[in-house]
Structure formats: C-alpha cells, structure tokens
Amino acid sequence: MSYDTVAESYADLLQDALATAPYERGVLALFADLVRAGGAGPVADIGCGPGRITAHLHSLGVDAFGIDLSPAMIDRARRDHPGLRFAMGSMTDLSLADSSAAGVLAWFSLIHVPDDEVPAVLGQFHRVLRPSGVLLLGFHVGNGRRLKTEGYGGHPMKVCVHRRPPERVSAWLRDAGFAVEAQVLHQRDESTQGAFLFARRQP
Template identity: 45%
Template sequence: MVEHDALSATRDAYDDVALAYAEQFRDTLRDRPLDRAILGVFAEAVRASGEGRVADLGCGPGHITAHLDGLGLAAFGVDASPAMIELARQAYPGLSFDVGSMAVLDIADGVLGGVLSRWSIIHTAPQELPAILAEFHRVLAPGGHLLIGFSASEGPSRPTQVYDHTVAPAYRWSPDHLAAMLRTAGLAEVARLVRQPEPTDRRQFQEVQLLARKG
C-alpha cells in the first residue's frame, strides 16, 4: 500500500506540472551536446543489434522519443502520467505513446532492441529498483541495449542518497553501485558518460548515463 501510494503521488504530481514541464524541457537537448552524443551512440548500438524497436520509459511529453525517431529508431513512449502522455500524443501524433508502469510493462519478452530510461528511475525507492531492472532485461532482445540516466550520489560509500526534487522525493545513485545492479540483472556495462555540473546548474550533482547490453 505504501509503495502504491508513493507511485500514485508521483504520477499525480507530474500530472499537475505536465504543461510547465513540457515547456521547460522541450528544447532540452539543444544545449547538451554530450546528451545528443550518447543518444547517438545508443541509436547506433540498437541498429547494430538488428532489433529496431525502442521503448522510451518515463517519456514525459515525448521530446526524447521524437529525437530517437529522428535518429532512425522505431521509438515509442511509456509514462505513468496520463497528462504527460496526452501532451506527447498532441505534440507528436505520428508516434505511439501509452500510459504504463516500468514495474509491469505491457511488452512481450525479448522483443526490444533498446530501452531508454532517462532519469525515470529517480523516484524509484532503492528496494524497488532491482525489479525494475529485471523488467528492462525481460523486454530486451539478446544483444539489446539499455541507456539509463540518473543523478549521482556523492561517492561510492553512499550507494543511494535522497534529494529534494521539485516534483517528488528522488534518489541519487552511486554509478558503480548501479552498474553492479545492472550486472546482477544480466545487463553488462558498455560505456559510461559522466557530466559534471555547470556553475549555473541549480543542483550541483554529477549526471551519469550508463549504456549496458543484454547478453
């Protein structure tokens, strides 16, 4: 009941800020060349695996899903927030977006060439994350790739760390700890991008993106 209440509260919070969120992040990649680069690497890895469909999990208003589509991937979006999904459908009517939970994806086993989880795990409690990663593994085809982004904790001695997100309570993760969790889930790290905070960033956290492959 507590876990369900937390999910509902997070979903409702994103419903409330959906319009403002979409406006704030619509052009988020424009000034982030490193993010564009790692998404490009992810797209190449997916194409090389021979499986084209990609799920953008926690897609929000759909701008990153559309970017993946522009990179030649058959991308679709899933988000727990109905308001976000409605905005995504309005903005990108040629793409597919559905309301859903990362914990129980309505996707068959082993059918995806890629899964993108771009800061979508930050509201997941540490004890719930292994099941989420197992679900990512389940839907990926052998050789498929996961790109997962998150905010880093302050060091390996602090595998997780709570911080005050503007929408809902959130977690930062030790990159090495999360990479180990991926290995346990059957996803081997291929590459790692660590972005240091800019002086103007509101939060002085490292941003980490891990590219992993299902064996």
C-alpha cells in the same frame, strides 16, 4: 500524481533543452547507433514524459515509442508528437512482450524509484529486451534522496529524487543479467552530475 500537475510547464520548459546539450545529444546518438548496429527494432523510452527524447530518437532513425505513468504527460506527448506511439504504463510492470525490444531507454526516470524496487525494474527491462539488446540509463550521481516539493513552473510536487553512485547501479545491472559496456559522467551544472550507463542483455 505530481507529474500530472507539472506536465504542461515541464514540456514547455524542456522542449528545446537538447539544442543546448551537446553531450546528451552525443549519448543519445551513440545509443541509436548501437541499436541500429544490432539489427534495429523497436525501442522503449520508459518514463518518456512529454516525449521529447522519444521524438529525438525517432529523428535519429530509431523506431522509438514512449511509456509513462502520468496520463497528463502522455496526453502532451501525443499532442506534440502525433506520429509517434505513446502509452500509459509502469516500469515496475511493463505490458510488453518478452524479448520484444531492440533497446530500452530510462532517461532520468529511474531516479524516482526506491532502491529496493530498482532490481525488479531492471528485471523488467531485461525481460522485454531481446538477447544483446541495448539498455541506456541516465541518472543523477550522488548518495541519498531528497523530497522535491516544488516543480517546473513553481507548481507543488511531492516526489522523491534519488542520487546514486554509478558503481551501485552497475552492480544492480550485472545482478539483473546485463553486461555493462560503458559509463559516461557529465557535469550538468555546478551542483549536479549525471551518469549514463550503456549495457546489453546477456543471452
């Protein structure tokens, strides 16, 4: 698995990235506020990688836990954040009980899922969220996909990265039973625009 190969470099390079990302911190703070306002409860960070976002949510008072498909990423997350919960799992078949989560976060992890599989993934998010639970998606804006062959630290990788217009993702969310409440666009650098969509599971 490509992310097993780059897990250590990825974690080292990005572990302090939020310190210089005020807009991303703001989006995560709003997500945490919405979860608490809804009565709190467990929050699933799907595609958590080495756990840096999971840990940040925990620092905001959220009962966050992480799930990732990469064993090496989960190993690093457990080493870096021993007080938090991390487990291996796939977003296409989450081993979580129905209506068990107060919130679900997919922080630039849906970007590796092909278009034809996204509705099923959003269906999983809908299933595990309790009614009115909060979903936050972060993803790259654009059209099309590219094959990423070199990763963090110069290691070889082979993963597809999908860019999508927010309108398409919003339509998928509505079809999956979510109410889209807010959209934030963020120019991450000169060539990369990110989007954040806040949605709730409809009862």
